[in-house]
Amino acid sequence: MTINILYPSHSGSPVVFAAQELSRCLAEIVADSIIILNNQNCGPDDVTLRLESLGNPKNSEDAYSIDVTSAGGIISGSNDRSVLLGVYKYLWLLGCRFPAPGQKHEYIPSLYKKEQLSACCRKKAALRHRGVCIEGANSLENILDFIDWLPKMGYNSFFLQFQLPYTFMARWYHHEMNPLLKPEEFTRETAAAFAEKIEEALQTRGLLLHQAGHGWTGDVLGFPCADWKAITEPLPPETSSLAACVNGKRELFHGVPMNTNLCYSNETVIESFSDRVAEYCVQHPTVSCLHVWLADEFNNICECEACRAQLPTDQYIRLLNRIDEKLTSLHLDAKIVFLLYQELLWPPVEEAFRNPDRFLLMFAPISRTFEHSYQLRDSYGPIPAYERNRITLPVGLDENMVFLRSWQNYFHGESFVYDYPLGRAHYGDFGYIHIAEIIGQDIRKLKQMGMDGYISCQELRECLPNAFPGYVMGRMLFDEDVTFEELKEEYFSAAYGPGWERVLSYLTKLSSLCSCDYFNGKENRKDPNEAAAMRELIKYVDCTPVSGTDGAEGRTAAQNLFWKYLDYHREYSLRLGKALMKLAEGNESEAQECWRQFQNMVCERETEFQDCLDVYRVTEVSTKYTGFQLEEPLVSTL
Structure with missing residues (x-):
């Protein structure tokens, strides 16, 4: 069978790449086929597939x-x-499935007749903003594989945090949190070179690039920052007056430039900050949405007399308006994303956007619970009074919605949620079924919440036991008709092949015994209910054989990979579950020893399962939120 794939000669690179991907997959799908690109002399018996673009801008629907x-x-x-x-x-209509990043995970069926190539479908994306923001520790290959996966799931954007996403790669190449691996050399120059390759991959697929976020404040103070690490240098005299005055001192907040706010009543701050944003936009024309955020900490707002006269958010809007003025004078049309987060959850009372079309509202409920999805109500009551440097972050979903609704009375432009189910919470759900369901429920409520989409701040290596939560996220953000129940069967049958029902049942049981909130430090560390749940989980995992041997002869190589991950995940669950059980019982020394054994295992086996589990991030979350402690360097037992 000869298949001609045609596209206009003037096509942009995403159309050319689409033709190449169609050719690659059809060559596997149709046995003994001949695939020809852009051959205008098609034979009468050839199958001719034409790719056409209406040519709307890439930021269009x-x-x-x-x-x-x-x-x-x-x-x-x-x-x-x-x-x-x-x-x-x-x-997908022909039967292809893409259960996780990386071509090694693809499921490609075999077809033999022309009639099997027939398909008809018309779809419009349910939501405009559908993306993922990089977190964790990643190699260049991890990032490129993930970007390659995004359009397969229906996503349209990728967010490279910070002006240079150095830290998210340096963590991997320096092998932070894994002393069993020898650190590799990795510099900011290397990170910049890798960032160019990442941007090229995004442009090839027509994906929107989001960039920056935190870091601008450190820049103004003379410390260009691409991580959250503390430094020993004091503020230089020429910028010390620009830092927020907290407890009578103008200094780096806990020594971290990224977390240090500025004196936003100071005109020099406004001009210096806005100049840096404008300069960045000039130098980075491929950025579609530039995130302009303040410091990444709370209760560190300037307490000088001039700053006390205004809410932090009024000062924020004033700063954003100045940035807009400078971008307009430079004829730059990049969108500016502003952040509802920490002190900025309180809406302004004095200032207003002079050019609201420039801006996108981003709601970031970082402190929320993931035990439940939003319960939408007609009214939520008033927001709590703002107390400078004495705020507490909202945990309950109603509390978070109070702030969002208050902002929506003020800003009526485009908006999206920036959420964290796969940034921390997922480690508390060993089965991934609960967190996937919460993701699906949240997405189905976005339009009722008045939101135009969703960006997930998350690890890219989150495939243990599988990548079901991210699969659900992408599919449901694009397709408002698909149901969670349909996605469960679609995903597990493709990923596991024969025996998939057993896997789904097993992981569903694990999820029912887990608590995302406990793992994220939102409950008391001594918790009899959590201890009992982990005790039951350990017994269930230990006594439930979920083997990939039955039916293995009918599985593909990709499906066998998922069974291999599941086998590793069994030991992972037993060790981490035991550590959590001891912690919840109040046996802190035993808990620490169990967690040390868990950490030893994941560090030893990281290279084997590198693209499945982010050892840096699970270690960081376990120690920063769950209650475990880093101890002496590990010694390999392999």
Whole structure:
């Protein structure tokens, strides 16, 4: 069978890449096929597939149309990226599945007749903003594999935190939190070179690039920062007056430039800050959405007399308006993302956006619970009074919605949620079924919440036991018709093949015994209910054989990989579950020893399961939030 794939010669790179991906997969799907790209001399018996883009801007809404018969047909998109999304949907209709980042995880079926190539579908994205923000520790290959996966799931954007995403790669190459691996050399120059490759991968797929976030405040103080590490140098005399005055002192907050706020009543601060943002936009024209946030800590707002006269948010809006003025004078159209987070949860009372079309509202409920999804109500009552440097962060979902609704009375432009289910909470759910369900429930409520989308701040290496939560997120952000129950069968049958029902039942039971909130430090460390749940989980895992040997002859190589992950996940669950059980019982010394054994195991086996589990991040969360402690350097037992 000869298959011609045609596209206009002037097509942008996402359309060209879509043709290449269609060719790659069809060569596997159709045995003995001949795939030809852009051959205008098609034979009468050839199957001819045409790719067409309506040419709308890449920040426009995504929609595609698939109309293919046994003789061929057309896959068209509203913009170049949507053509690629349409190609992946067509491959999905043919039976392809993409259960996790990396081509080694793909499920590609075999078809033998022209009639099997027929497909028809028209879809428009349910939500405009559908993306992931980098977190954790990642190699360049991890990031590129993840970016490659995004459009397969229906995502349209990727967020590279900070002006240079150095720390998210340095953590891996320096092997932070894993003393069993020898640190590799990794510099900011290397990070910049890698960032160029990442941006190229995004442009190839037409994905929107979000950039920056925290870090601007350190920049103004003379400490360009790309991580949260403390430094020993004091503030230089020429910038010390620009820092927030807290407890009578102007200094770095706990020594961390990233976490240090500024004196936002100071005109020099406003001009210096806005100059840096404008300069960055000039130097980085590929950035679609630039995030302009303040410091990444709370209760560190300037207490000088001038600053006390205004809410931090009024000062924030004033700063953002000045940035808009400078971008407008430079004829730059980048969107500016402003943040509802910590002190900025309180809406302004004096200032207003002069050019609201420039801005995107981002709601970041970082302190929320993940035991439940939002329960939407007609009214939520008033927000609590703001007390400078004495705030507490809202945990309950109603509390978070109070702040969002108050802001929505003030700002009526585009908005999206920036959430964290796969940034910390997922480690508390060993089975990943509960957290995936919460993600799905949250996404289905976004329109009722008045939101236009969702960006997930998360680890990219979160495939232990599988990547089901991220799969649910991408599929449901694009397709408002698909249900969670449909996705469970779709995902597990593709990932595990014969025996998938046993795996789903097993992981569902694990999820029912887990607490995301306990792992994230939101409950008392001594907790009889948590101890009993972990005791039951250990017994269940120990007594429930979930082996990949039965039916293995009918599985693909990719499916066998998922069974291998599940086998490793069994030992992971036993060791971490025992540590949590001892912690919840109040046996802190035994808990620490059990956690040390868990950490030893994951460090020893990280290279074997590098793309599945982020050892840096699970260690950081376990010690920063759960209650375990880093001790003496590990010694390999391998």
